[in-house]
Amino acid sequence: MSDHEAVRTPADTSMPGWYGILPPPKAPEVLRGRHKADWLIVGAGFAGLAAARRLAQLVPNERIVVVDAQRVGWGAAGRNSGFMIDLPHELGGEHYGGSQDHDHKRIRMNRTAIEFSASAADEYGLRKFFVRAGKYHGAATDHGVAVLREFEKHLTGLGEPFEPLDALQLKEITGTNFFVGGTFTPGTVMAQPAGFIRGLAEGLSRRVQLFENSPVTSLQTGKLHTAKTAEGEITAPRLILTVNGHLESFGYFKNRLLHVFTYASMTRPLSKSEQTAVGGEPHWGLIPADPMGSTIRRIGDRIVVRNTFTYNPHMSTSEKQIRRIGAVHDRSFQARFPMLGQAPMEFRWGGHLCLSLNSAPAFGEIEDRVFVAGCCNGLGTVQGTLYGMLAADLAVGNNEPMVADALKEPSPIQLYPEPLMSIGAPMKLWAMQKRAGREL
Template sequence: MSVHQAARTPSDRSVSGWYGLLPPPKAPEVLRGRHKADWIIVGAGFAGLAAARRLSQLVPDDRIVVIDAQRVGWGAAGRNSGFMIDLPHELGGENYGSSQAHDKKRIRMNRAAIEFSGSAAKEYGLQSHFVRSGKIHGAATSHGLRALHDFEGHLTGLSEPFEQLDAADMKRITGTDFFLGGTFTPGTVMAQPAGFIRGLASGLSERVEIFENSPVTTLRPGKEHKVQTLEGEVVAPRLILAVNGHLESFGFFKRRLLHIFTYASMTRQLSETEQATLGGEPHWALIPGDPMGSTLRRIGDRIVVRNTFTYNPAMTTNDRQIQKIGHAHDRSFKARFPMLGDVAMDYRWGGHLCLSLNSAPAFGEIEDRVYVAGCCNGLGTVQGTLYGMLTAELAVGTRHPMVNDALEEPPPSKLYPRPVMAVGAPARLWLMQKRAGREL
């Protein structure tokens, strides 16, 4: 088997608001020296920790080692908006949906992942980071209302419940008259993503060894797989790669993964006077009617705004890009909450998404006893959990029915040639975001 050298390792910039709200973690356990295990999992995000938890249930006497390049919760797992969505959520679609048959399967699988996470929240006392609150699709334009109408029609065809919200309902919930209407769906869980993932790692630490700040530099598959970091190595007969887009950094799925960054800002704490001026409910979560619009969350005395997608094939962003897009967040925030005046942002950050052109995951056994769970297509919380859980099932050989469902998915399709992607991907993102208009 070939040796896989890491072309790059994760290096996320600036602290996310979710991580910043947590107390400082204890000192990391860094991988040093030589270790032997039954299982190696690379990546301690939603996929990696779901795989670790499921393995600890299926093979409780096995030694399971998890290795992460950064602190748990610092990377992509702690940088998303925290929506664990049960319904179809195709970012490139007009109404977030696909074919009815595919969407019904996706709903069933997403809900299984949510229940798996829910059992972990109960087991480890993480209910404050895992709230079954549902979500709102909000529309600020006639275009957005048409998108909501299409979305509701798709849900009706799927026999899925929803509640229509008018402008008065939206103001009662959000405190702003920016929105013309909305659609509430009850099945989404709202997570504090960094808090949930750190709590999950802490809960698993009694059964699973977790090494942080230990970027993997080399993979040597064989009868005994060897994973090397700067200061240590682990050997084991079975290896799970749960690194999402960084699968390509190790040479897997070359020219098949689309590396997109999205960005968020979180306000400082709102004063009691500001909260009274705003009104509305203290906790709510909203995604835009148009997939390229602004996502919003209110978490008591803070508001998070997330928008703008950029094509970053080098799998990194920089402070300048984060700050530039932060100005767009400020404009979006002021348009929605003019009654709050100039509220400063405490945190600004970017996060890496991995998509494929055909919205397919990277899942399965790619070399002998080497398994992958990645390319979550913008749904890392729920699909990362799903494919991590199912990768463990596949590797152990239980043949869980949903493993077959996952294996029936096509592989990520090939990207267009690099010159086409270099011009076409940013242009398409620009056009889609331009179409969103006031929704952005």
């Protein structure tokens, strides 16, 4: 028997816009009293619900229970930009690509996750939250254009389609003349992340029991595994942990996970005249030529801007930090949409990313019948889905070739010792964002 006391539990602050524009959810079911299950999943984000859905397919007659610390869609799953990206997307590099062999494997795995999500969207009527729209890369400088042209050469080598874009073409799409060139790739899905994940949870409710607002305060692992909360506990012979960076909160992967926050702001609904002033198309998503630049999405009468990364080793941010970075968002927004003047933001929020120094996931069986799927390296929508699905396959003993591929990937390596991390990580992020320049 091993005891794992949670040194912290998720407690995200500020309502994410994706959650705020949805109708209020029904009252949560909180874990109270003692329960038993065949399968226990801790964490109801993209990874946890993908694992739950896959288990429901593989072992339809067994009891599956999911426990989450917050409301579904309130945490990291509802705080990202909603890009389910099929192509290479390495946040730490000067551009998004890697080696060809690695990228071919990554594309294959990402597309498997996207198709798994697509089938869920069809099954549960979630197509309005899951749109195969593709993504735009926008460059604000000639250097950014050169970076994108190198990325296009890499895509050519991979045999992947793309469309180079000039400034006029991007203006016709986005309404702004801020960008001087770009690239369109067709395989990305644009999700409304909170809408999709809440809809997925609702669709699974016929087969999976979900407890919300029930932070797990301790785990006991052994012949049977027990998760305890403030008001209850649940015991199961098989446990899947899909808590991303909070794996470290339970003592797993200590000093191997890098905890970073990124931030977003969403406008109030734009008036008809403001929408006319912007012009362009009503729905699109754009990522910057430099990975540290600003991601922009337009969803009808609202625009979202996301930028700025901070090192938060305690896995939390503050209202003060969100407000401070909101001023950066306002400057980035006004540079791109000067025709809107001081259009106010209705929502501002931060979201937790878990990275590793070698861009490796936390995946596999870490104790007897204890499985993990986390450390998605900034790609929680697609890689969370992927590793959650594969964790279920692994736990059941389903001999899927992609499980073997995932198990061959390296594990997160050790972080640098203190005080190098607390000094070096913020400096590294500052330097990378400084490099982004006008792309920010």
